[in-house]
Amino acid sequence: MPEEGKNKGGNAPRSKGERKDMISNRQMKRTLMIELFSTTGLFLSAMAQNLKQLSLGMLAAALYAVYFLCIGNHYQISQVGRIRKTVYTVRFFLYACFLGTLMKLLVSKMLLGGGSGWFIFLPVFLLSIYANRGGREERARLLELLFWFVFLPLFVVLILAAKDVHLEYLIQGGFHAEKSIQVFVCFSSLEILLFFTGERREKVKALFFVFGLNLLIFIVTIGMYGAKMAEASDLPVVTMIQMVRFPGGFVERLDIFMLAFWILSLFAIFSAYCFYGTFFWGKGKGSFWLSCLFYGGVLAIVSWNQLDLQTLIDFFQTYVLWLDLPLAVILPLLNTKRRKRAVVVTMLSTLLFIVTGCGPKRVNIEERAYVLAIGVEAKEERWKVSFFLPENERIETEGKSWEEIKKEFQRSSDKELELGHLKAVILGKGVEAEDFKEQWKNEQDYAKTVLLFTTQEPIKEFEKIDENTRDSLGSFLVELAERNKKEITIGDYFAGRGKIPDLSIRKGIPTL
Structure with missing residues (x-):
């Protein structure tokens, strides 16, 4: 050899x-x-x-x-x-x-x-x-x-x-x-x-x-x-x-x-x-x-x-x-x-x-709006979306499509929308999971490990919980899903695995 x-x-x-x-x-x-x-x-x-x-x-x-x-x-x-x-x-x-x-x-x-x-x-x-x-x-x-x-x-x-x-x-x-x-x-x-x-x-x-x-x-x-x-x-x-x-x-x-x-x-x-x-x-x-x-x-x-x-x-x-x-x-x-x-x-x-070449424009950390949770409701073919940000900040937008909602978000905020830290998405009244999948199938700005929930409760109720929780609504929902062993991610749902858990509120506390 x-x-x-x-x-x-x-x-x-x-x-x-x-x-x-x-x-x-x-x-x-x-x-x-x-x-x-x-x-x-x-x-x-x-x-x-x-x-x-x-x-x-x-x-x-x-x-x-x-x-x-x-x-x-x-x-x-x-x-x-x-x-x-x-x-x-x-x-x-x-x-x-x-x-x-x-x-x-x-x-x-x-x-x-x-x-x-x-x-x-x-x-x-x-x-x-x-x-x-x-x-x-x-x-x-x-x-x-x-x-x-x-x-x-x-x-x-x-x-x-x-x-x-x-x-x-x-x-x-x-x-x-x-x-x-x-x-x-x-x-x-x-x-x-x-x-x-x-x-x-x-x-x-x-x-x-x-x-x-x-x-x-x-x-x-x-x-x-x-x-x-x-x-x-x-x-x-x-x-x-x-x-x-x-x-x-x-x-x-x-x-x-x-x-x-x-x-x-x-x-x-x-x-x-x-x-x-x-x-x-x-x-x-x-x-x-x-x-x-x-x-x-x-x-x-x-x-x-x-x-x-x-x-x-x-x-x-x-x-x-x-x-x-x-x-x-x-x-x-x-x-x-x-x-x-x-x-x-x-x-x-x-x-x-x-x-060599020019890379994308860099956005500083302080110029990003870090979304931790999203709540979605629909009425008359229009989505109403609540973006839950750090320190109990929230931004609400409406639109017929996810792309339109993102544009409305940028008009409502002087910061760049950042979904990289997103932890949970709540699908509320009027929102079908398949419609959500169709709207988000081409979205690449979030991790497919984000948890997915459905609820019949008004999204406004979750805003109250976000105000009272020690960390953030997103982190709270992650801990809740882990305790109940009901962790269904967006990636799981898109791949046809598992059933989306349903959130309800009892005495001001979310339960599964």
């Missing part, structure tokens, strides 16, 4: 250090699959709202991959000067800090209910040191062992979720260049192709696998509950997994089960950046102390970092787009010959043409 690092001289004996860097093409392919997939699969579904935005971002990422495939066989990072090595080390150090903090936050949020994720990160950190100490061969063996543990459960979940996919959700909405750029940034780890010198054909197979699996996850995630659910969630894939149920219900918390395997995938890319950030300095006393400084710095920053998940993602995404990606492209060009450089510049110009 072909091996990376194989000498062209034939049967010359290899040193122990050289043997540590020899891996088979199969090991290379599987290592690339895990390392390239872990972060893209986790966040890609939050970056685009439809296939148009996704496809352009992935096209740019494919060109980015072709660039590294073309230049990789002529570029040896271990042979570049000290300044460039230092730049690579600093960049990969920042990636390792980001990924380490990401693991800690995921564990804290999803597994420990807000507790410290330190006790999970520390074993992963120590395992990374152990695996990297054995060289590329030791890492490849470990990742080959993890391969099926990472991907097999994911394929099972995607198969179970496929039956609930609504293909029409994938083509709704317009095109925004900003979303395509965010998709492209998700693939920044493609640079690690430079560190593999095996057969290009095997690298291409790994890339097809990663791009194809990411496309499949996007289709299932957005197709199940729409773009707004993914956009409103820090972890769109985990949200999708939470909706999936195994036949027979023998796994209640599938999201925890899956996240445990995803941590293994994140371990792969975390240990990769730790390895790539130090190995090209060679062996010796100086490189040993550099490795100690590298790993010690990562441990210190991950331990100290107090950023929340969304702030961490936003900050690092900005850094990657404006600083890291240009460096990733420019550094290899410093070694290319003039003719090859012209080809590469042409390719990069095409890439820049694709990923």
Whole structure:
């Protein structure tokens, strides 16, 4: 079987250090699959709202991959000067800090209910040191062992979720260049192709696998509950997994089960950046102390970092787009010959043409009207809609269609209508559920996990409850549905699952 690092001289004996860097093409392919997939699969579904935005971002990422495939066989990072090595080390150090903090936050949020994720990160950190100490061969063996543990459960979940996919959700909405750029940034780890010198054909197979699996996850995630659910969630894939149920219900918390395997995938890319950030300095006393400084710095920053998940993602995404990606492209060009450089510049110009553009107009938080609940009544073919906002604020509008109602809302408020935090919709007198479905089938500005209720009570009665409740009417109704185990979402109803629960008011308190 072909091996990376194989000498062209034939049967010359290899040193122990050289043997540590020899891996088979199969090991290379599987290592690339895990390392390239872990972060893209986790966040890609939050970056685009439809296939148009996704496809352009992935096209740019494919060109980015072709660039590294073309230049990789002529570029040896271990042979570049000290300044460039230092730049690579600093960049990969920042990636390792980001990924380490990401693991800690995921564990804290999803597994420990807000507790410290330190006790999970520390074993992963120590395992990374152990695996990297054995060289590329030791890492490849470990990742080959993890391969099926990472991907097999994911394929099972995607198969179970496929039956609930609504293909029409994938083509709704317009095109925004900003979303395509965010998709492209998700693939920044493609640079690690430079560190593999095996057969290009095997690298291409790994890339097809990663791009194809990411496309499949996007289709299932957005197709199940729409773009707004993914956009409103820090972890769109985990949200999708939470909706999936195994036949027979023998796994209640599938999201925890899956996240445990995803941590293994994140371990792969975390240990990769730790390895790539130090190995090209060679062996010796100086490189040993550099490795100690590298790993010690990562441990210190991950331990100290107090950023929340969304702030961490936003900050690092900005850094990657404006600083890291240009460096990733420019550094290899410093070694290319003039003719090859012209080809590469042409390719990069095409890439820049694709990923640059004016994104949608940004609306500040204070300029948004966050709707928490909606009450709808109908009379003489006109809808009367009550929008319940934070701090007991309400706005009432009327119209013959949902589009007309939204326009009336904008005339009544100086803020932008925002349905991303919507928790509940109440269908009152005169409103048929099928009419509501027809009006909202093309609406993409809310999550399909919004709870749906019917009632024969006047919506005015719920306004009184909103005034007296401690939090908001929307949060109150969510808690009520959870206690009574009558949680029917808009996504459930649109998919033909379940019966909409009916709300009544007894002594001023809503009941089911």
